[in-house]
Amino acid sequence: MSYQQLQHKYQEIGDLEHALSVLGWDEAVMMSSGGGTTRANSLATLSAHVHRIKSDPDNAALLEAASGDNSLNEWQRANLEQMQRDWIIAQAVPEDLVVALSKASSTCEQNWRALRAQNNWKAIEPLLREVLKLTKEQADCLSEARGVSAYDALIDLYQPGLGQASIDPVFDDLASFLPEFVDTVIEKQRLPLPMPEKISAEKQKNLAVTLMQKIGFAFERGRLDTSHHPFCGGVPDDTRITTRYNEDNFLDSLMAVLHETGHALYEQGLPARWRGQPVGAALGMAIHESQSLLMEMQVCRGKEFIKFAAPYIREELADRNADSLAFSADNLHAHSILVRRGLIRVDADELTYPLHVILRYELEKDLLSGTLEVSDLPEAWDAKMRQYLGISTLGNDADGCMQDVHWYAGLVGYFPTYSLGAITAAQIFATAVKDNVDILPGISQGDFKPLLTWLRQNVHEKGRLLSADQLLNDVTGASLSTRDFKQHLTNRYW
Amino acid sequence: MSYQQLQHKYQEIGDLEHALSVLGWDEAVMMSSGGGTTRANSLATLSAHVHRIKSDPDNAALLEAASGDNSLNEWQRANLEQMQRDWIIAQAVPEDLVVALSKASSTCEQNWRALRAQNNWKAIEPLLREVLKLTKEQADCLSEARGVSAYDALIDLYQPGLGQASIDPVFDDLASFLPEFVDTVIEKQRLPLPMPEKISAEKQKNLAVTLMQKIGFAFERGRLDTSHHPFCGGVPDDTRITTRYNEDNFLDSLMAVLHETGHALYEQGLPARWRGQPVGAALGMAIHESQSLLMEMQVCRGKEFIKFAAPYIREELADRNADSLAFSADNLHAHSILVRRGLIRVDADELTYPLHVILRYELEKDLLSGTLEVSDLPEAWDAKMRQYLGISTLGNDADGCMQDVHWYAGLVGYFPTYSLGAITAAQIFATAVKDNVDILPGISQGDFKPLLTWLRQNVHEKGRLLSADQLLNDVTGASLSTRDFKQHLTNRYW
Numbered sequence A, B: 001m002s003y004q005q006l007q008h009k010y011q012e013i014g015d016l017e018h019a020l021s022v023l024g025w026d027e028a029v030m031m032s033s034g035g036g037t038t039r040a041n042s043l044a045t046l047s048a049h050v051h052r053i054k055s056d057p058d059n060a061a062l063l064e065a066a067s068g069d070n071s072l073n074e075w076q077r078a079n080l081e082q083m084q085r086d087w088i089i090a091q092a093v094p095e096d097l098v099v100a101l102s103k104a105s106s107t108c109e110q111n112w113r114a115l116r117a118q119n120n121w122k123a124i125e126p127l128l129r130e131v132l133k134l135t136k137e138q139a140d141c142l143s144e145a146r147g148v149s150a151y152d153a154l155i156d157l158y159q160p161g162l163g164q165a166s167i168d169p170v171f172d173d174l175a176s177f178l179p180e181f182v183d184t185v186i187e188k189q190r191l192p193l194p195m196p197e198k199i200s201a202e203k204q205k206n207l208a209v210t211l212m213q214k215i216g217f218a219f220e221r222g223r224l225d226t227s228h229h230p231f232c233g234g235v236p237d238d239t240r241i242t243t244r245y246n247e248d249n250f251l252d253s254l255m256a257v258l259h260e261t262g263h264a265l266y267e268q269g270l271p272a273r274w275r276g277q278p279v280g281a282a283l284g285m286a287i288h289e290s291q292s293l294l295m296e297m298q299v300c301r302g303k304e305f306i307k308f309a310a311p312y313i314r315e316e317l318a319d320r321n322a323d324s325l326a327f328s329a330d331n332l333h334a335h336s337i338l339v340r341r342g343l344i345r346v347d348a349d350e351l352t353y354p355l356h357v358i359l360r361y362e363l364e365k366d367l368l369s370g371t372l373e374v375s376d377l378p379e380a381w382d383a384k385m386r387q388y389l390g391i392s393t394l395g396n397d398a399d400g401c402m403q404d405v406h407w408y409a410g411l412v413g414y415f416p417t418y419s420l421g422a423i424t425a426a427q428i429f430a431t432a433v434k435d436n437v438d439i440l441p442g443i444s445q446g447d448f449k450p451l452l453t454w455l456r457q458n459v460h461e462k463g464r465l466l467s468a469d470q471l472l473n474d475v476t477g478a479s480l481s482t483r484d485f486k487q488h489l490t491n492r493y494w
Helices: A002-029 A033-054 A058-067 A074-092 A095-117 A121-146 A150-158 A164-188 A201-215 A250-269 A285-300 A303-317 A329-336 A353-369 A374-389 A416-435 A439-444 A449-458 A468-476 A483-493 B002-029 B033-054 B058-067 B074-092 B095-117 B121-146 B150-158 B164-188 B201-215 B250-269 B285-300 B303-317 B329-336 B353-369 B374-389 B416-435 B439-444 B449-458 B468-476 B483-493
Strands: A222-226 A232-235 A238-243 B222-226 B232-235 B238-243
Touching (some): A002 A033, A002 A232, A002 A238, A002 B002, A002 B033, A033 A074, A033 A095, A033 B002, A033 B232, A095 A121, A121 A353, A164 A416, A201 A222, A201 A303, A222 A250, A238 B033, A250 A329, A250 A449, A285 A303, A285 A468, A303 A439, A353 A374, A416 A468, A416 A483, B002 B058, B002 B074, B002 B232, B002 B238, B058 B074, B095 B121, B121 B353, B121 B374, B150 B353, B150 B416, B164 B353, B164 B483, B201 B222, B232 B250, B250 B449, B285 B303, B285 B449, B353 B374, B416 B449, B416 B468, B416 B483, B439 B449
Parallel strands (some): A222 A238, B222 B238
Antiparallel strands (some): A232 A238
16 A cells, blocks of 8 residues: 555656646747746746655655565566655755755746857856756755765766766767767768758758658657757657757758657657656656667668658758759768767767767866866866867857756756767667667668667666666667767768 | 745745646647646646645634734735635635546546537537536535535636626626617628638738737737637736637637737736735636727727728738728728627627627526536527527537537636626726727727726736725726616617
């Protein structure tokens, strides 16, 4: 009965988190600016209610009793483990801090949108300082409760079980491998024919919807909208992805949609009978990112997908008389794997992307420990950009330390999951195409069923039944390693 | 301190109601069908949390202590009265019933959308029966706690202070006055030139936005979207109106927008320093409807407004060579006051509209008392339609008893507020144009400031400081009467 009581409480938490998720999507996609203050208050109150249920003192006895319940099956046991983890985390952080952090993050994020557009670092700096101060307090609480470093405690919020000890060797490996690799690829790659410009958002959206449907996105359980930055939000039964349409570079927008489609397929594929329960949730942000990058990088930027998609792209976008060479499968593929050093992480190719992440990883560690003052962030950012990518962001904070919403939204410890996701994607996809030889031919013919079935069975439907490391070992026979990722890069770019 | 504690609790309630309101808007405008079940659960849990705070046993002592607090100003005292009312209502209804009613209503409403389109009464009937059963339970609880009839207890939820005793004489008056009046008007009215067909939704939306801005809708604190039925949702700082665009009758869609704009101006004009507190809310649905109908019926279907709007309508919609006569101010005005008996309440003109409402008023009283069985509703509807409007809905339940969402969404006791609103609108507007002689000339020149300023000061900014009856007496010098409404109809149609 204790377990059932806990499960009932989590149904309530799931209902409140549904509200948080949809209101978060609404804030980014629909909300008018005047609604910002009351929205921030509403989100903070909802977070407080979630926190109150999770940190209810009665939970201690319930968890204790449930852990001795021998009737639980493996899913219930895994669910209980997630509840225990939640309890430790919730109990460690006082409700006042939860509310303060929620409000400060909402306010800072809302202001960031306009201030980034104005390249106004001075105005956002105090708001960011407040968010980081509260994040540090949160990290200290969690660090003490969980017996790990403050930074590890934050990373673990986004990918349970992940920490510096497993990230450092991976990032060291990439940091030593990539810069020279990038140099060589940029030097030797052939430049494709330019793409036609001024392709309307409407046409791009039609194309995006067609390809999303082909891949398996269930529109009766989701939407596609427009927002400033592409993201995947909503809930598993109503998964909402967004993109922005660049009329002068449709491939950018399309790949953003396909990336978010990978996220969405994961959400839509989570185990339906565990909706609202922690074991029914995605396994963490690194695994989430592995699903989006598997779709974008492994599948959609690959030759097989482009071969399948090229006729649809031509059909929807091409001026029939003029654009045949630019829209050839070869040229589209060349565009989709073009490597260019740039300022913006979200526009980066898969070779330079990890360098953007490593930069943020190093800076946020220093911000959290206090080695780096918030006021010195623009200079520190510029220095790292020169070091890793040879470009300066001096005087251009909009495209420097103000380019990403994460820190302004209180997300510290999140960035590493992007590159861990890329590596995991390569490892999982390498296994998938060996496991089922129909996957690659299927993609080139527009039949995504073999791939999606494999992902559903091996990843999506597992929810949080296993840890990320267990899952990876179960599926690929090994813990996380850069081997397949480097092999993939070598195959594609060398 | 007791009062401050209560106010703090209401801030939390306001935050949760913000979530309920935005999620309700999202359900009607954005949600994909798959999201229905989890959304129903989320709304029910949020309602339960609101109910839990409102019915907290500690409130009794706090309310008692606060009522003896002589330091409270008139706004705080009015706020406290609202809290006392809330407490009696919340305490009367058990949380289980709140949750069950919320879930049953969400489920029934979600299914109603598709089933109405299929004219499938048999499938919706059991869902409606469940909603009505729970609504009856709720009404019985409230009836006992408040010492009024079950039906009055429900009406009071939508317009505090309203009940059958004040509705019956008004509706009797209209039921005896209108049928003959309608006959005569239909006989003698001249038929206008037909309007051009196939006017795109995009053009209609541009026109709607232009006129909304002229009238004073603040787009930085609101939105205009598309939904199956027009409504006004969201929150005062982010007020969201919707419409549907009928390509063959743009005036219908435009008038729906202008109606909702009236609702929205009320919301946007509520007293900002009382956000989230009960005294800061709208005064009830009859007063709300008075603001939408004042805008639609008194202002926008009047000659002055049409004179101002005609050039904008021509500019946006007219084919410059063809449509000049159809788009003349005279012809547009004739269309806007055309009287026709029809099946659909939301499409009805202001003369036949009250007859639709009286029909529903009589039927819902009988449904609630049990005199009318749910299974007999289609026949009873048909009989009343023949009686009041001379039209049959036999075999056409989609346009009969399935046409309105209200009962399917658990709203019983709501319909009377529409016609009370129409009467109130006439009474308020008659006073306004006498009070400030610049209002009417302003409208004909597109200057809505005199009108909006007057409404802000006399109605919007009052929130719930006064009762509806007090407000009406303060503003117009009299309680509710049909006099100005009948005068208005006579002036316009006779």
